[in-house]
Amino acid sequence: GMQEMLEIDGSIGGGSVLRLGIGLAAALRKPVRIYNIRKSRPNPGLAVQHLAGLKAVAKLCDAELEGASLGSQEVIFKPGGLKRSELELRIETAGSVGLVLQTLQLASLVSARPGRVKIDGGGTFGKWAPPLPYFELVNFAILRRFGYRAQVRVDREGFYPKGGARVEATFQPEKIAGPLELHERGQLLQVRGISIASHHLKRAEVAERQAEAARGLLAELHVPVEIRTAYADTRSPGSGIVLAAIHEQTILGGDALGERGKRAEEVGREAASQLLRDLESGATLDRYMADQIVPFIGLFGGRFRAPWLTEHLETNLELVKRILGKSISIAQRDSSVEISAG
Template sequence: MDYMIIDGAQGEGGGQVLRTALTLSMFTQQNIELVNIRAGRKKPGLLRQHLTSVLAAQEVSDAITEGVELGATRIRFSPRTVKPGNYRFAIGSAGSTTLVCQTILPVLSLAKESSTVVFEGGTHNGMSPSLSFFEQSYLPLIKGMGVNCRVSTSKLGFYPAGGGKWQLNVKPSVTLKPFFLSDSGGDFANDIDNCSLDALVSLLPVSIGQREIATAQKLLGWQNALNQVHQIDSPGPGNSFQLSIQSQTHRSIFEVVGEHGLSSEKVAKRAVGRVNKFIHAKAAVEEYLADQLLILIAIAGSGSFTTTKPSLHTTTNIAVIKQILGCNIEITQVNDMLWKVNL
């Protein structure tokens, strides 16, 4: 059996190489061998979150695998036919359930029948797109491409306790439509009617969220924008601060998850910094959402959008997509703050 060799040490050397390779392997039915998995991390190899992504891909595509275990730095993955159905995937830690979901979502959305998937683990850990981002920003935008999903949340799970649980219902689509978005869709620096501030707080003082909101309001001039502190029922303490901008096409979310020893004011300032960068660039898509769209426009065969300066994470993702699909995703700099991604 022939395998395409994917080097997990390339670029930023993290889990994105693994997940992108798995998704596109299932889509193309290309056998792959992943080596040097997460070689760029302090703890290389498959951690629970990454192992769950492999196991989810294996179950969904009835794949034949070799070497799949915790800590593995080399695996083989041979997919067969993608099977829609009812699934449950539990990470067993606060690892990101949304990243596990995004590994299998593109192929399930192209299956012949609907699927229901239950995820258990982390939903807001600060190191990956949160469930809030996934549900409120990512899914509404890709619905226009033909990805039709619904999220039902039972419980959120913050790092380090985890314990989140949610369900995704996926309706089938024949193909994915190309995606083109070059305009920011509004003058957000002067129009705050579509801007909002939200602080999620679990087993912590409400004052933490109140201070985050007050700090961001002052720095951005969003005193009259909608704002709310949400007290969350979760197994462990946690805090997520979110600044949102609603354009004509989608919602951009700028989220910072609170950490022990990090003041509310610093959390807010970090989120504000990302908002200011986005507003001044007049980009259509913020940095993190841009990274998540790459696989979908590659599968669709065409697409483009403007964004802020792409991260190493993004350029690594593009390299893996190019290797497996052979497509050429180009990044061109428009000005000092704006870039265009085009396929």
């Protein structure tokens, strides 16, 4: 019959409210209305990259979608019964592939069968969005430890502004063993990473220089550091590096993006010092994964320590509380913040 519709005031945050709201609604198989979307932004409402994620999830769960147009500040999403196991998507220009995968990762939770998503177009590295290797090295790797198997394979990288990525991801969420207990790090075992640059930058040895600079800073950790270097055939020039500090019980990541006028060494150091700073806080998840784990902790219970309470993290916690009606506690611990959900 008529299901209770979730109502979400989008003005509590930016685009993440939309991703999280739609992802959770799909996972819970509940209809949702999100209003005041990106209300206070200079260009309010839905932007191109929000539409990509929205349409992807709608396709995945055969949902009815109202208000999915550029600049729209209100969306109604009603998931259908059908779950597709194969999905093909197009992303325009360099819209973030990672942000779309994040929404699909949540939405796929209802599916008992593995889902495969093929994405044509978009960016694998970009500003304000997790780079794709971050999912493989950090996000997916952590969730795999709790039984959510997800993989991503990049057949072509995409950099700003032209994008043009080709990516395939699979989600197999059937056996999540909650709660997600991430309150201890255990011993640091090694740091792994990947340093990628487009073929345009091969002569300048950008991938190697990024990796070398990161290695220099990470030497103080006294564990093996393995950073793979690679060059990619891409439409636009670009580079990036992703690092993962692998512990017995968790993984923390750090990353940085190459930009015009920014030396390769600077990119490598930026990723390494970001990682070192989060490690120093005593946190059990890095600043980005702290945001990304929240819906899972809401659904399955668990606890973790974040380096600090970012605006994003606060928004996500607030949203999960509202949608799931769960109480989530937040406590300051020395230099980190402990978050737990029953």
